[in-house]
Amino acid sequence: DAGVIQSPRHEVTEMGQEVTLRCKPISGHNSLFWxxxxxxxxxxxxxxxxxxxxxxxxGMPEDRFSAKMPNASFSTLKIQPSEPRDSAVYFCAxxxxxxxxxxxxxxxxxLSIL
Amino acid sequence: xxxxxxxxxxxxxxxxxxxxxxxxxxDSAIYNLQWFRQDxxxxxTSLLLIxxxxxxxTSGRLNASLDKSSGRSTLYxxxxxxxxxxxxxxxxxxxxxxxxxxxxxxxxxKVLA
Numbered sequence: 001d002a003g004v005i006q007s008p009r010h011e012v013t014e015m016g017q018e019v020t021l022r023c024k025p026i027s028g029h030n031s032l033f034w035x036x037x038x039x040x041x042x043x044x045x046x047x048x049x050x051x052x053x054x055x056x057x058x059g060m061p062e063d064r065f066s067a068k069m070p071n072a073s074f075s076t077l078k079i080q081p082s083e084p085r086d087s088a089v090y091f092c093a094x095x096x097x098x099x100x101x102x103x104x105x106x107x108x109x110x111l112s113i114l
Numbered sequence: 115x116x117x118x119x120x121x122x123x124x125x126x127x128x129x130x131x132x133x134x135x136x137x138x139x140x141d142s143a144i145y146n147l148q149w150f151r152q153d154x155x156x157x158x159t160s161l162l163l164i165x166x167x168x169x170x171x172t173s174g175r176l177n178a179s180l181d182k183s184s185g186r187s188t189l190y191x192x193x194x195x196x197x198x199x200x201x202x203x204x205x206x207x208x209x210x211x212x213x214x215x216x217x218x219x220x221x222x223x224k225v226l227a
Binding site for chain 2: 004031033042043044045048050055056058059091093099100101102103104105106107108
């Protein structure tokens with residue numbers, strides 16, 4: 001079975017550039033989560049969707065961050081303009097709908113903003 | 115505000131040893147607790163999910179217990195193997211019936227052959 005697929009795996013770009021991270025959840029999963037992991041702050045939830053609708057975006061750090069889920073099989077996390085402090089590993093996860101469903105993570109995108 | 119603490123931060127044991135990883139949380143009003151494993155350069159793999167009505171869950175050599183009243187969970191690994199080397203994280207919902215999980219900082223485990 002294909003797991004959660006994220007692209008790109010690595011991204012290096014200069015400050016001020018737009019960055020778009022992509023995620024394909026597991027087929028049939030109705031919940032999708034975007035996380036950020038750093039050494040300083042650990043793993044933090046940025047936003048999550050149920051049935052393609054954003055439910056809680058309180059973890060999105062600034063207006064520079066935006067996320068979309070145009071359909072059940074695709075989501076993007078965009079940073080515009082990017083800053084060096086955005087450097088982190090960004091994970092996408094998906095699960096079946098329901099509060100007691102385990103989350104399945106992708107391998108992440110390692111983002112470096114120079 | 116929910117806070118999650120994991121002790122120890124790092125652990126190194128010889129192969130074959132049984133070991134216990136600890137997780138504590140400040141708000142006991144949770145509906146579940148999850149244990150994850152993270153290998154270097156990889157995402158998290160869900161190991162066990164314990165619902166609030168349960169006291170423990172088992173999967174192979176792994177056993178997780180939950181004591182909501184004391185705000186504690188333990189992950190027991192029997193007969194550890196070098197392949198168990200990874201970082202183990204626990205996570206609980208931040209508040210109420212939400213998908214917003216708060217993660218501990220993890221225990222980095224190394225099992226020596």
